[in-house]
Amino acid sequence: MSDNADLYDGDGIMDSLPISSEVTYNWVDITGDFFKHIQDLQLGELLHDGHLFGLFEAMSAIEMMDPKMDAGMLCNRGNSKPLNFQQAVKAGTLKIDNIEPNELIGIIDATTACIVSWLEGHSLAQTVFTNLYLHQPHSIVNRTLKAYCIAVYKLLDCIRDCINKAQVFEEEDFQPMGYGYRLGSNPQMGVTNCDPSQEVNEQKCIAMLREQEEELNKKARSAGDESTDCWTGLAARIRLTRMLYQALLLITRRDSQAGADCVALLNGCSEMMKVVLKTAPLGTQPHENSDTPNPMGFEPQINQRLLPPTFPRYTKIKPRTEALQYVDELVARLRHAWKITSAPNFHTALDFFMDFSRQRACILSRSALQLLYLSPSPATTASMAQSAMNCPVGTPRPHHVFVEILRESVRDFVNPPALSAKSPMPTTPQSAMNCPVGTPRPHHVFVEILRESVRDFVNPPALSAKSPMPTTPQAREFVENFLARCVRPFAVLLQVCGHNRARQRDKLALLLDEFAALQEERDKLALLLDEFAALQEEAESVDAVVSGAAGTAPRACFGTWLLYHVLRIMVAYLLSGLELELYSVHEYHYIYWYLYEFLFGWLVSALGRATSLAAEGASRTDGKKGGCRKKRRGRPGARELLMCQIMQNMCGGYYKALVAFKLQGKIKTPLSQFDNEAVRYKHRFSPLAVLTPPQVHYHEYCEMTQPMQYENPVILYMGGCKHFLQARSLLETITVPDQEVQDLLKVCKTNFVVLKLLAGGHKRESTTPPEFDFSVHRHFPIIKLV
Amino acid sequence: MSNTAVLDTTSDSTKDIDVTDGKAKLMKWLNMNFRVEITDGRVLIGVFLCTDRDANVILGACSEYLKNSDGETEEPRVLGLVMVPGRHIVSIQIDDTTPPQKYFYDE
Numbered sequence: 001m002s003d004n005a006d007l008y009d010g011d012g013i014m015d016s017l018p019i020s021s022e023v024t025y026n027w028v029d030i031t032g033d034f035f036k037h038i039q040d041l042q043l044g045e046l047l048h049d050g051h052l053f054g055l056f057e058a059m060s061a062i063e064m065m066d067p068k069m070d071a072g073m074l075c076n077r078g079n080s081k082p083l084n085f086q087q088a089v090k091a092g093t094l095k096i097d098n099i100e101p102n103e104l105i106g107i108i109d110a111t112t113a114c115i116v117s118w119l120e121g122h123s124l125a126q127t128v129f130t131n132l133y134l135h136q137p138h139s140i141v142n143r144t145l146k147a148y149c150i151a152v153y154k155l156l157d158c159i160r161d162c163i164n165k166a167q168v169f170e171e172e173d174f175q176p177m178g179y180g181y182r183l184g185s186n187p188q189m190g191v192t193n194c195d196p197s198q199e200v201n202e203q204k205c206i207a208m209l210r211e212q213e214e215e216l217n218k219k220a221r222s223a224g225d226e227s228t229d230c231w232t233g234l235a236a237r238i239r240l241t242r243m244l245y246q247a248l249l250l251i252t253r254r255d256s257q258a259g260a261d262c263v264a265l266l267n268g269c270s271e272m273m274k275v276v277l278k279t280a281p282l283g284t285q286p287h288e289n290s291d292t293p294n295p296m297g298f299e300p301q302i303n304q305r306l307l308p309p310t311f312p313r314y315t316k317i318k319p320r321t322e323a324l325q326y327v328d329e330l331v332a333r334l335r336h337a338w339k340i341t342s343a344p345n346f347h348t349a350l351d352f353f354m355d356f357s358r359q360r361a362c363i364l365s366r367s368a369l370q371l372l373y374l375s376p377s378p379a380t381t382a383s384m385a386q387s388a389m390n391c392p393v394g395t396p397r398p399h400h401v402f403v404e405i406l407r408e409s410v411r412d413f414v415n416p417p418a419l420s421a422k423s424p425m426p427t428t429p430q431s432a433m434n435c436p437v438g439t440p441r442p443h444h445v446f447v448e449i450l451r452e453s454v455r456d457f458v459n460p461p462a463l464s465a466k467s468p469m470p471t472t473p474q475a476r477e478f479v480e481n482f483l484a485r486c487v488r489p490f491a492v493l494l495q496v497c498g499h500n501r502a503r504q505r506d507k508l509a510l511l512l513d514e515f516a517a518l519q520e521e522r523d524k525l526a527l528l529l530d531e532f533a534a535l536q537e538e539a540e541s542v543d544a545v546v547s548g549a550a551g552t553a554p555r556a557c558f559g560t561w562l563l564y565h566v567l568r569i570m571v572a573y574l575l576s577g578l579e580l581e582l583y584s585v586h587e588y589h590y591i592y593w594y595l596y597e598f599l600f601g602w603l604v605s606a607l608g609r610a611t612s613l614a615a616e617g618a619s620r621t622d623g624k625k626g627g628c629r630k631k632r633r634g635r636p637g638a639r640e641l642l643m644c645q646i647m648q649n650m651c652g653g654y655y656k657a658l659v660a661f662k663l664q665g666k667i668k669t670p671l672s673q674f675d676n677e678a679v680r681y682k683h684r685f686s687p688l689a690v691l692t693p694p695q696v697h698y699h700e701y702c703e704m705t706q707p708m709q710y711e712n713p714v715i716l717y718m719g720g721c722k723h724f725l726q727a728r729s730l731l732e733t734i735t736v737p738d739q740e741v742q743d744l745l746k747v748c749k750t751n752f753v754v755l756k757l758l759a760g761g762h763k764r765e766s767t768t769p770p771e772f773d774f775s776v777h778r779h780f781p782i783i784k785l786v
Numbered sequence: 787m788s789n790t791a792v793l794d795t796t797s798d799s800t801k802d803i804d805v806t807d808g809k810a811k812l813m814k815w816l817n818m819n820f821r822v823e824i825t826d827g828r829v830l831i832g833v834f835l836c837t838d839r840d841a842n843v844i845l846g847a848c849s850e851y852l853k854n855s856d857g858e859t860e861e862p863r864v865l866g867l868v869m870v871p872g873r874h875i876v877s878i879q880i881d882d883t884t885p886p887q888k889y890f891y892d893e
Contacts, residue, residue, distance in 0.1 A: 025819065025821070025831075025881045026881060026882045026883065027821050027879040027880070027881060027882075028879060028880050028881075028882040029877060029878070029879050030815075030878050030879065030880050031875075031877045031878045031879075033811065034812075034815075034841070034878050035841060036808065037807075037808030037809070037811050037812050038808070038812065038837060038838070038839055038840075038841050039808060039839070040806040040807070040808030040809050041808075041809065041812075041837075041838060041839040042839065043839055044838070044839075045838060045839065046836055046837075046838050047809065047812050047813070047816075047836065047837050047838065048816070048835060048836035048837075048844075049816050049817060049835070052817075052835075053835045053836055053844075053846075057835075057867070058835075058836055058844055058869070060867060061844050061867040061868050061869040062865060062866070062867065062868045062869065063868070063869050063871065064824060064830070064868050064869065064870045064871065064874065065824065065825070065826070065870075065871060065874045
């Protein structure tokens with residue numbers, strides 16, 4: 001930040017820079033001559049110095065007066081020089097005492113609008129720090145405003161901390177630059193004059209806000225009818241600021257005992273937001289067509305000098321009502337994100353992450369979700385796992401203290417038979433007490449989460465307590481090593497789910513590479529486990545059932561678990577292309593074909609295999625106890641299996657419909673001289689190439705779909721129709737349909753009717769391309785005939 | 787590479803054969819400082835690099851000057867390479883550097 005020292009004085013006085021090398025020009029007007037001379041040029045002819053400047057360079061020029069490229073054109077009314085805090089106070093345009101409550105509401109709401117604009121990706125200097133009061137909060141006499149301004153600093157710091165820790169932002173989401181404003185402990189801007197006596201710590205800041213709350217509530221009670229609402233509204237704003245700050249502190253810093261507190265705080269925030277929204281019209285409102293979000297206290301140009309020269313001159317601050325709405329929704333999203341803390345296992349958590357991302361949450365709630373699930377964050381977990389892997393071979397990995405805690409807490413949640421009390425692994429029940437529901441899991445525990453995930457999914461003998469396998473130290477070590485290798489890819493997977501939707505696709509493609517490496521590792525593990533099982537069989541005369549299971553299952557168990565996740569990522573990758581509108585209509589058919597013929601099919605069989613393996617594992621352990629208890633809950637996998645079958649059917653429906661459209665010439669394809677389907681196919685599926693199951697190549701695609709080319713379109717439409725009907729009847733078996741199911745149902749019903757019409761010869765001769773409407777569902781469009 | 791070479795030779799040859807009077811004048815102005823005022827009141831100062839029949843002007847290393855209400859000019863904003871559409875040009879001035887240079891040589 002010291003680099004700003006020479007740009008900006010500590011006391012905030014904005015003098016123009018000393019004009020160092022004054023250039024004197026000798027301007028001669030040539031307007032007339034110029035416009036006369038250009039008449040001699042041919043139409044389309046460029047006059048330029050051919051050696052230094054050509055058409056290529058010309059292409060990269062910014063076009064002036066083009067609203068998209070010319071950032072300076074929107075706001076070029078001549079403004080007077082911006083006044084800084086002291087100048088504005090002296091000039092009487094900035095009140096620091098005797099501020100009316102409606103003015104305070106105006107200032108606070110405008111600041112909120114600035115914070116929201118910042119959270120939407122604008123720079124701090126052009127949003128929040130256009131508020132002059134924030135430049136010198138300690139010079140404000142009004143105690144309410146002073147406390148609020150100091151709290152804003154703390155709040156900004158906390159938000160930035162949260163977002164930085166989670167590492168799920170890109171430049172379009174968030175700008176962490178502070179521009180020399182010292183966030184956090186000392187709300188004083190500038191570097192030169194930090195006064196240690198003005199240090200405000202968290203407790204002091206919260207205490208200041210509390211004090212103001214009480215005072216404002218008193219004023220509200222004693223005031224006359226008219227101003228009561230104003231004071232109440234003001235008190236609500238101060239309370240909201242305090243509670244939001246405290247809640248974010250808990251999310252970011254993580255005191256383990258604070259689970260219930262955080263929920264209460266967020267609920268309180270929602271309550272306060274109701275009052276805030278109701279009292280918003282009472283505050284001073286910005287002038288119409290003005291750039292400042294409030295008549296008093298804001299100076300949009302004040303930080304211009306801190307920004308790079310090509311930066312836009314102004315940032316449009318979000319309108320106040322929209323901003324307050326945003327905060328209200330933000331609080332609701334944070335409350336929803338909190339639910340991750342009670343996710344019983346990794347699969348539920350992963351589903352939650354994906355679902356959360358689907359709702360296109362804001363950067364702050366996405367970051368909060370990351371931090372709430374793993375402490376410090378999946379990003380940190382991933383990088384720590386990476387550095388642990390880079391340790392030289394033979395270095396013992398640090399022992400994870402929290403491993404046992406989690407084992408215990410997971411047992412409380414799901415009670416898988418494999419983790420029966422007689423487990424040979426050391427358990428420390430009392431330590432589990434230290435890990436109440438709602439505590440974010442420390443990162444060491446991620447290995448345990450994954451272990452639980454495998455165990456829950458397929459219940460391999462190697463992880464089962466009763467099997468002889470874990471007692472073999474070597475076998476156990478191999479399993480541990482494998483799980484440790486899993487940490488990074490799976491932590492990154494969670495992190496990717498936190499990124500914005502558009503960025504997820506590329507990151508998924510990169511992640512597939514990591515999973516490919518993991519699959520190699522898994523193959524090694526399977527071989528080793530097989531060997532051990534064989535050795536064991538020779539050495540001991542074990543119960544036939546157990547040895548049989550131990551001999552065959554290990555390869556399948558870890559493989560199935562990993563395959564399931566790889567397939568899910570592949571599906572997510574292909575579907576994201578539809579959501580982001582990357583494919584053109586003439587490409588749809590092989591995308592849906594791939595999903596229908598392979599990915600969803602494989603997923604269905606992986607889930608089926610997992611269920612049977614898990615059941616096998618359960619009977620293995622339970623059987624020895626004489627089948628005393630069968631505690632396994634209804635598997636959540638059942639619904640997932642159903643959803644996969646539904647989507648497989650839908651993809652089949654689209655595929656057949658698309659082939660039929662093609663045969664009837666209803667789909668525009670590129671002219672053959674510009675077209676190479678093989679190249680496009682290869683490009684679309686290239687990230688899938690590194691993995692098992694191997695990619696299905698273009699020539700295979702051609703061979704497999706060859707017979708379709710001679711099919712009667714009517715039969716294809718009928719086939720598609722059947723698929724949608726099947727999907728629909730499967731959807732209708734779901735007893736508690738959520739929004740997703742209802743949307744899919746709507747799509748299935750409509751497409752069924754459309755394909756039925758087409759099969760009946762409706763618009764057979766028309767070559768107008770059908771429309772694909774993604775407004776109901778992001779991946780599965782409604783087919784429309786126009 | 788070969789393409790540009792061809793381009794260069796053709797432009798050279800046209801220059802030799804018939805460079806009309808206007809074109810020659812424009813050629814002389816290339817790589818000189820231009821001060822272009824545009825329709826919204828901003829003033830752009832940069833190096834004249836390119837133009838065409840519609841008076842679209844490309845300026846290199848361009849800075850944007852705004853006038854505020856008092857008529858005094860603010861600090862410039864550096865824009866780099868810009869293209870000013872001809873229809874938005876109000877006036878063009880050129881930095882005539884000949885007299886000081888002459889003076890320098892005389893001395």
